[in-house]
Amino acid sequence: MPELPEVETIKNGLSILKGQSITKLNILSTHCLRPNHNRFHSLRGQVVTNISRRGKLLIIHLSSGNFLIFHLKMTGKLILADFQDILDKHTHLEFFFKSNRLFFNDVRKFGFVCLFSKQELLEWNFWRTLGPEPFKISSIDFAQQISKSKANIKSLLLNQKIIAGIGNIYADESLFISKIHPLSKANKIPFNILQNLHKNLIFVLKKAISLGGSSFKDYVNSLGKRGNFQDHFFVYSRAGKSCYKCKNTLKKIKVAGRTTIVCLKCQKRYE
Ligand SMILES: [Zn+2]
Incomplete structure (x- = not known):
């Protein structure tokens, strides 16, 4: 999508x-x-x-x-x-x-x-009911909003009412960079780690925009051209391959009904 x-x-x-x-x-x-x-x-x-x-x-x-x-x-x-x-x-x-x-x-x-x-x-x-744009909310406001919930962090990132525009790719990528396990309970994640997650989300989104988006499956832009961010995925679509940071094998799990890729060594589960 x-x-x-x-x-x-x-x-x-x-x-x-x-x-x-x-x-x-x-x-x-x-x-x-x-x-x-x-x-x-x-x-x-x-x-x-x-x-x-x-x-x-x-x-x-x-x-x-x-x-x-x-x-x-x-x-x-x-x-x-x-x-x-x-x-x-x-x-x-x-x-x-x-x-x-x-x-x-x-x-x-x-x-x-x-x-x-x-x-x-x-x-x-x-x-x-659309939530704020990631670029238009401060890291403090983002962390405050997220930390109110007991839900898992990935389901919150995917929830368009919490924050708008994030789907499976950018949720998985930003959680990996932030070293947060996608099933972590939002209210158990330290505030500064949530602020950092927002910064990483912005970083990932901006980098993806600069590369014309991700063409993992069908996506092409309005000129019919593919994007290039898929060449920079840390985890998305890489189940069974080794983590670029620790060489551990990346695992595939289900979160909020969605396929989710995680490094169990790099990403801490807060609960
Ligand atoms: Zn790792």
Whole structure:
């Protein structure tokens, strides 16, 4: 699933659309459209005034004051056609601009697209309950928020209501760098270690953004290009391989229903 760095990379790639108007929209399937497909016909003639990201959501701001919001979920892709013509059976939307075409493709079909007024956006439960952006919360506030909970630390990092944009990759990587076992009880982790976790999370996210995100499975950016952060994984996808720090074999466990990779020697379990 594209996480914060991947969506940020896509956002940057789509900035070319700013100031362009949607000349035509080709709706190839309607299942992904919220709240209904009828209102999407109003997109014709709308100018893209800005493109932003919130958590894992990509938001296209329109001249009407409305917002076009994409959640790519497992396999959603937004690709500019000038660079790769990928119209196929997995294409659900095709946006025409004066000098570009934008495709929304999704093999697994979990992704969705909302067309909301500002009021609807603000009332949308998913939006209202999104936690802070990792870059916009201080390490002290992060540690305070996390230390209130008895839940395990990884499930909190994955919880979009606690902090927005983190998924399996960046949770595992930041916990490894912070030497915290993913099953550690949050309220048992020392405050300074939690502050350090926030700093490492920022470090990992920024590095991933600078490398164009991670392309472990399907992810490609808006130019159809793969990211490079997967070449820098310490633990993610490395079960059974040796830890780069201590040479111990990395173990695969389940946390919050998600496959999790841990070094039992490097990562301390607080409980
Ligand atoms: Zn180790």
